[in-house]
Amino acid sequence: MRIGGVLNLLGRLLIILSLMLLSPLPFCYYYGDLMATTFLICSFIGLLCGGCLILLFLPEEDLGYKDGFAIVCFSWLFIALLGALPYYISGFIPSFIDAFFESMSGFTTTGSTILSDIEALPKSLLFWRTMTHWLGGMGIIVLTLAILPLLGIGGMQLFQAEVPGPTKDRLSPRIQDTARILWSVYLLLTGVETVLLMFGGMDFFDALTHSFATLATGGFSNYNASISYFDSTYIQMVIIVFMLLAGANFSLHFMALHGDLKAYWKNEEFRLYIAIVLGATGLIVLANHLWGTYSHLGLNIRDVLFQVVSIITTTGFGTADFDTWSPFCKVLLISIMFVGGCAGSTGGGIKVVRFLLFFKYARLQLHKLIHPRQVETIKLGNTKVPQDVMIAILSFFAIYTGFFLVASLIITALGTDILTGLSAVIATLNNIGPGLNLVGPTQNFGHLPGISKFVLIICMLAGRLELYTLVILLTPGYWKMTRTPRMRFKIKGSATPASQRTYF
């Protein structure tokens, strides 16, 4: 690994985030909430750190495949740390681990919060809260690839490591253009949702922040009561539709925008995704009806559809407290928590396509028992899924299970009850937000012990980066090949060869 080049890139990303930290400033002045100084200080700290890294370490051109993991992992970690500063410095979240939790929950589009009174936060801080969602949703590195030529070489590795799903669609020959396409679709959908929400009676601030949280499948709302605060069927419907869109593969939206609306239906993953949403909604509506949870059928359907979509897309908005529903519904909701959105979406979870291929593989093994000499290929749509992708998926399940188990053991060892502990890990590892019982939709994560919060922060990051990127950094073999960083200045005799070019 070329640590010098990695740290240099990290510095650049920190500078980009520092500039993003200035984005709440207009709201500071408009609402007069005296937060401007906080954001300026945070931005300055970011610029300072980033600048130092760039000044110390020389950029390296030939960053390899393996360096991508370190870049993505470190940058997410440090960006979340930097993003936590406004909460901490402004004093609205006095404990730093809480601020870090809130920030990581934002960037990883989880939507779990430690705040019990969200409405007490100033508007600009609320804006920053959903801004972290929006940046994290499509990915900060993908954004950087899209707008700046900075990362130039090695873009594909970074893209691979940040965009979710077992395989990535390349929409154009150059990875920069692919990133640009994804971000433009993302931007367009955000704009459309904002306008539609304003038609429903929201003011610009609420519409924009909720669009950020929807499209990123985040789930932070500006109100304690989440979306039920608005109590409007129209608003809920708009949010349901956009959550569904955000949980689908963005390449499909791109194709649809180019007139190929059939692309949705031709995509096997998308069909399964919609089938799961409709199936789960149907079953829960029925259960709620028989259980007597709801007396009004229309309300039942509306609330259940919202919760199901909110959970499968891993958004985590709430309009109803599903913790009070029957055990059957809770088990079903927990099951779809694992499924998550589609590959190439902003959603978290294991991803529909992995489940699809997983079960196809199981079916293939069954067929093999009936026809021992049969040759069968696993196909997704009409294309063959290569063997190594299948193996990667199987090992993903193994790593996922292991990670889940270890995290759950640590949380419960710290004295949390089984339902709260397990559902907290599920909700963070899959980037959903609310869990059950003490971390249920009407509760928050604030009461958990500090170490638990730290474990959950790691879970959120692991979930967003789909485990491999994080777990590979934990293997000792990864660090064995670390090269000495090339410094811009001589430190204790380590010299930079004269022939090396400098870029700044």
Next chain:
Amino acid sequence: MRIMIVGAGLVGQYLCKKFSSEGRDVVLIDRDEEKLQRLEREMNIMTAHGSGASARTLAEAGVAKTDLFIAVTDSDEVNLVACIMSKQYNNVATRIARVRNEDFLTPGLPLNEEALGIDLLISPDWAMTEEIVKLIHVPEAFDTAHFAGGKILLLGYHVHEDNPFIGHSLIELKTIHGGHQFVITAIIREGQTIIPRGNDSIQAGDKIYIMVRQNDMVKVEKLFNLTSTLPNKIFIIGGGNIGYMIARQLEELGAEIKLVEEDPKRCEFLSENLAHTIVLNFDGLAANDLLEEGIDLADLVIAVTGSDTTNILSSLLAKHHGTKRCITKITRHDFVPMLGKLGIDVALSPRQVAADMILRYVRRGSIVSIATILDTDAEVMEVTVPQHKNFDNVPLKELNFPNGSLVGAIVREQWNFIPSGETIIKPGDNMVVFFTKDAATAIENFFSPN
């Protein structure tokens, strides 16, 4: 008419035989001098030694005087180059090339018939697939041909012991069953083709050709104690081009298909490109595996591997264990007549099928379509009745059709029917005429207005 054929392979030889026996001038070009000498002795043709892709060879062989140019060597490139070169000569009216590469045959791809300026591109594998799929749609027949855009069918059947018409003459058949739902157009008995007259009768072991309207097919099959159901369980042995294309077309019928292929790499390709066919990886002669997969329960076995031996043996194995029907590919078409005796229902040679397709194409014109009946010397063609006083409003029986020929069906505008002697003929009608090779010239003259 002068015909130049490049390539003295099986297709080339078969075409030479057909054309020269019809009294046409045939020039055969090939690189194998010995073979040419032998063929020149056996058949009444001229030969030229050299490559079909060489301009000098073509010129020396007299391409300038040729009307019909057919390139059927084993190499796509040679065939295409030869055809393209023949475009230099204005006299050449029709060009036909044999190609193997699917890219040339797929409609919509840039290098197709039109772009190459070749009238007919033909692939034995495609022709074979088409033929087999056609046969599958008429499960009891061993041969089929379509006329009048598929509304009239010519079907070949084996006469089994349980056929209720055995021993009856054609006149008796007519009185028993009244209407003219069908015409028996040819009887093949011990390799002899008979164009039947009223007093001829059907015997067990005969092969008969029946002309029938598509709507009446089911009724007629019932009369003959035959029942038609599309096969449901199909085994394809051999996953080459033919096996793959058949499987792809049969998948659309919703049949349950098992495809046996020996090469594991090819199996991967097949399983990747076929939707729900079960692809099995073992040798087509592995009796144990075939039985394990239930070949004895299959309605239809199609043996299309590259090896004639494997095809014949696996078909025999399947028949032995109770498969209802099998279609067997055999490259050496001289063996085709023997296979019937072994109990193989249908034996087809891809090259012969392709050659028949070429014949059909060449003989069109006022002849709408023509089919050669496999392994007999009889032919069927669809002719448009010319504008001539001889044919104006005359009953069929007064037309004095040449001996050895018979009218099987008449198509008038959108209406088609099986004629009797009293049927009035009008110019512009399409007639489906059945005739033996000996009558070919007589028929041609009969329809030319002078």
